[in-house]
Structure formats: structure tokens, C-alpha cells
Amino acid sequence: MQLVTSESTLIHSPWLGDVDRSPDCELYFPAGLPGFEALRRFLPVEIPAQRPLVYLQSVENSDICFVTLPVLVIDSSFDLKLCEEEKNQLGISAESTPVIGEDVLCLAMLMPAGETVEANLSAVVVVNLHNGFGIQCTPPFEECAIRRLTLSGDAMPQNGWTRIC
Amino acid sequence: MDKNLLVLRRRVGEVVSIAGGIEIEVMEISRTRVKLGVIAPRDVVVSRKEALATASENRKALELTGAVPQRVIDVLRLLHRQDEKV
Numbered sequence: 001m002q003l004v005t006s007e008s009t010l011i012h013s014p015w016l017g018d019v020d021r022s023p024d025c026e027l028y029f030p031a032g033l034p035g036f037e038a039l040r041r042f043l044p045v046e047i048p049a050q051r052p053l054v055y056l057q058s059v060e061n062s063d064i065c066f067v068t069l070p071v072l073v074i075d076s077s078f079d080l081k082l083c084e085e086e087k088n089q090l091g092i093s094a095e096s097t098p099v100i101g102e103d104v105l106c107l108a109m110l111m112p113a114g115e116t117v118e119a120n121l122s123a124v125v126v127v128n129l130h131n132g133f134g135i136q137c138t139p140p141f142e143e144c145a146i147r148r149l150t151l152s153g154d155a156m157p158q159n160g161w162t163r164i165c
Numbered sequence: 166m167d168k169n170l171l172v173l174r175r176r177v178g179e180v181v182s183i184a185g186g187i188e189i190e191v192m193e194i195s196r197t198r199v200k201l202g203v204i205a206p207r208d209v210v211v212s213r214k215e216a217l218a219t220a221s222e223n224r225k226a227l228e229l230t231g232a233v234p235q236r237v238i239d240v241l242r243l244l245h246r247q248d249e250k251v
Contacts, residue, residue: 014231015230015231031212033223034212034216034217034219034220034223035219035220035221035223035224036220036223037210037212049238050233050238050241051241052241053233053238053241055230064227065227065230065231066223066226066227066230067226067229067230067233069241073241109222109223109226110226110229110233111222111225111226111228111229112225112228112229112232116237117229117233117237120222120226122219123219123222136219136223138212138213138215138216138219139215139219
């Protein structure tokens with residue numbers, strides 16, 4: 001593991017190579033991500049040849065990097081529901097309804113599933129585009145595992161994703 | 166690990182104290198929900214129990230980093246092109 005000091009301008013990611021650490025681009029997760037609560041600062045990284053994948057590279061631990069996709073790429077009708085507590089963490093007023101792409105960035109974590117990948121649409125990562133604050137939504141137990149999609153590379157249906165549960 | 170269940174009745178504003186400098190205050194009670202405030206040392210992870218499942222999924226997600234199958238990237242590129250045409 002390589003710790004990135006505050007003076008570093010580059011993150012030496014074993015996955016992405018040297019990533020320019022521009023403070024303007026940094027995302028801040030006040031509670032970290034579940035399982036990685038100590039890691040609060042991430043950089044969103046796009047590789048042109050791999051668009052629309054978005055890598056979430058930890059600033060504090062260069063070994064930690066998640067592969068994500070914007071939820072609208074997976075499900076164009078995705079309905080983002082944030083509870084009052086989540087809005088509060090993001091710095092969004094309780095009355096407002098944030099719009100994906102305008103007010104918030106909404107990403108689904110990708111997970112390996114044999115030769116393909118699954119997208120976790122239950123616990124999406126949401127970032128307030130106005131202040132760079134982020135959270136990962138934690139769904140109630142009854143909603144867990146009902147919104148997971150797998151990429152069907154062979155059949156290529158209309159949107160490429162198949163609901164598996 | 167041997168565990169015991171302790172049942173306590175508390176009102177709004179009252180606190181439960183746990184060893185290690187941890188305190189849980191009942192902040193608000195509505196018909197179906199209780200709002201709790203937790204005071205704990207910074208190195209103590211406090212989260213909803215549901216977050217454990219997400220934590221496990223996040224650890225699994227890390228296995229993908231650096232090993233995204235080329236076939237997946239190819240399909241994503243196709244999808245992206247379709248999106249751009251719309």
C-alpha cells in the first residue's frame with residue numbers, strides 16, 4: 001500500500017498508473033464507503049478507451065480503486081430515492097429532488113460475475129456535483145439484491161443488461 | 166463469542182452508555198422510527214446493519230479492479246455509442 005501525502009500531486013495507482021491529483025476533482029465521502037470507512041477522498045477517473053467506465057480511485061490508499069458505471073448507462077429510467085438523512089449527508093436540502101447529471105453524479109459499483117460483471121443498483125454511489133460530497137446509499141434489508149443487473153455480452157439486448165434477481 | 170441481550174426502556178433525550186466511550190442517545194421517536202445519536206471514538210465504525218452487506222459487496226467489487234474483462238469493455242463501448250446516437 002502506498003500512502004499519498006498531502007504534498008503529492010500524483011497518485012501512483014497500481015491499476016491506473018500515475019493519476020493527477022487535482023484537488024478540484026476530489027470527491028469527499030464523510031463516512032467513507034461501507035467496508036472502507038477510513039477512506040474518505042476519492043478521484044473519479046475516466047480512461048477514454050474504456051468509457052463509460054468510471055474508476056473511483058482512493059486518494060488515501062492507492063491500492064483501492066473501484067470500477068463503476070453511471071447508473072443511467074445501465075438503466076435509463078433509474079429512479080434515485082434519497083432519504084432525509086442521505087440528503088443531509090450530501091448537503092442537499094430535504095425538500096429538493098436532485099436530478100442525476102445536473103445535481104448529482106450517480107454511479108453503480110461493478111462486481112465480477114464469472115466472465116462478465118454485475119452492476120449493484122441497490123447501493124449506488126451518489127455525489128453532490130455542487131460540493132463534491134458523496135455517500136454510498138445503503139438499502140433497507142427488504143430491498144437488498146433486488147436491483148442487481150448483469151451485463152449480457154453475447155445476446156446484446158436493447159440495453160445490454162439483464163435483471164438477474 | 167458469548168453474547169447477551171439487554172433490554173432497556175428509554176425516553177427521548179435519555180442515553181445508553183457502552184464501554185469504550187460509546188453513548189447512544191434517543192433523539193426522536195415517531196410512530197414507526199427512532200432517531201438515534203451515537204457518540205463513539207473516531208476509530209469505531211458505526212453503521213446500519215444493512216451496510217455490512219454493502220461492505221461485503223464492495224470488497225468483492227475490488228476484485229474487478231485491473232481485471233475488467235475485455236469483452237465487457239467492448240460491450241460497454243457499443244452501448245456508449247448507442248447512447249450518443251440517441
